[in-house]
Amino acid sequence: MTTTLDWYGCSTFRLATAGMSIFLDGYIDRVPGAPGSGLVADDIDDCDWLIIGHSHFDHLWGAERIAINTGARVVGSYETVRVLEAAGVPVEQMICVAGGERVDLGSGVTVEVFPSQHSCVWAHDHPIESDEVCLGDLGATWQEQQARMADLTAWMRSLTRSTKDHLKASDQGARGDGGALVFLFHTPDGSLLYQDTSGHWSGIFEGLRPDVAILAAAGRGNIDGEPVQGTLAEFMARQAELLQPKRLILGHHDDWLPGFSTPTNVEPIREALQAAAPNVDLLELGYVDGTTVLPL
Numbered sequence: 001m002t003t004t005l006d007w008y009g010c011s012t013f014r015l016a017t018a019g020m021s022i023f024l025d026g027y028i029d030r031v032p033g034a035p036g037s038g039l040v041a042d043d044i045d046d047c048d049w050l051i052i053g054h055s056h057f058d059h060l061w062g063a064e065r066i067a068i069n070t071g072a073r074v075v076g077s078y079e080t081v082r083v084l085e086a087a088g089v090p091v092e093q094m095i096c097v098a099g100g101e102r103v104d105l106g107s108g109v110t111v112e113v114f115p116s117q118h119s120c121v122w123a124h125d126h127p128i129e130s131d132e133v134c135l136g137d138l139g140a141t142w143q144e145q146q147a148r149m150a151d152l153t154a155w156m157r158s159l160t161r162s163t164k165d166h167l168k169a170s171d172q173g174a175r176g177d178g179g180a181l182v183f184l185f186h187t188p189d190g191s192l193l194y195q196d197t198s199g200h201w202s203g204i205f206e207g208l209r210p211d212v213a214i215l216a217a218a219g220r221g222n223i224d225g226e227p228v229q230g231t232l233a234e235f236m237a238r239q240a241e242l243l244q245p246k247r248l249i250l251g252h253h254d255d256w257l258p259g260f261s262t263p264t265n266v267e268p269i270r271e272a273l274q275a276a277a278p279n280v281d282l283l284e285l286g287y288v289d290g291t292t293v294l295p296l
């Protein structure tokens, strides 16, 4: 038996393990011409579980159609479940989590849920490069972060029509990220950690030793509630040092919404990893290519 991963772009993956189809996030649709799988959420006809990292549109929008079409059960934050219930997903189909739970997915697969942190979206009014050194912004209050978000909103007014239309169509009325979560899957083939935004609590990450880690590689990293001092590449290497996975897979690093996103340059990440965690094997997935990730 093997465990495979299909990447649908952004940080959406399909984990096929123990005869089950488990979607990690549910964001499939893209604007015309954007890189991706070429599929839409309604194309997904085989899904047993949907595991949602947080309730922003680029993770959650599409999960409502997949859940309704396939009857898949959902594991997500209370806010994720509230949004999906409003979108018509039967509440009996969903499990609310906040971190600390262990959910039995069946067929010998369990998933542990941990509280996590969202990347510091508020700290920049434009996408940042993986080797861009970012310093400061420490100790910002919630109110100061909200004020900084206004700069990002102003920048968004300059986006093209199709990008704005996508943002409008995907707006499910989520109240923020709903609290970011990280998941550790235990399968008969080995363990896999899933993170869908660049942040973590270091005390939590330290104790985990997944065989495989999927880590989000976009934006300004967040460690214990503060923006990373340095580059995204250094942040990724630090996370690899903490987790010590055998295999590392990136997410959120493609140009998933051109104009709004920029593709993350992987080369500085690869170099930082080689220096800090040379034993970690960085796998680069194509779209929906059924890469075998376990057993090791």
Ligand SMILES: [Zn+2]
Binding pocket: 054, 056, 118, 177, 197
């Ligand atoms: Zn987000």
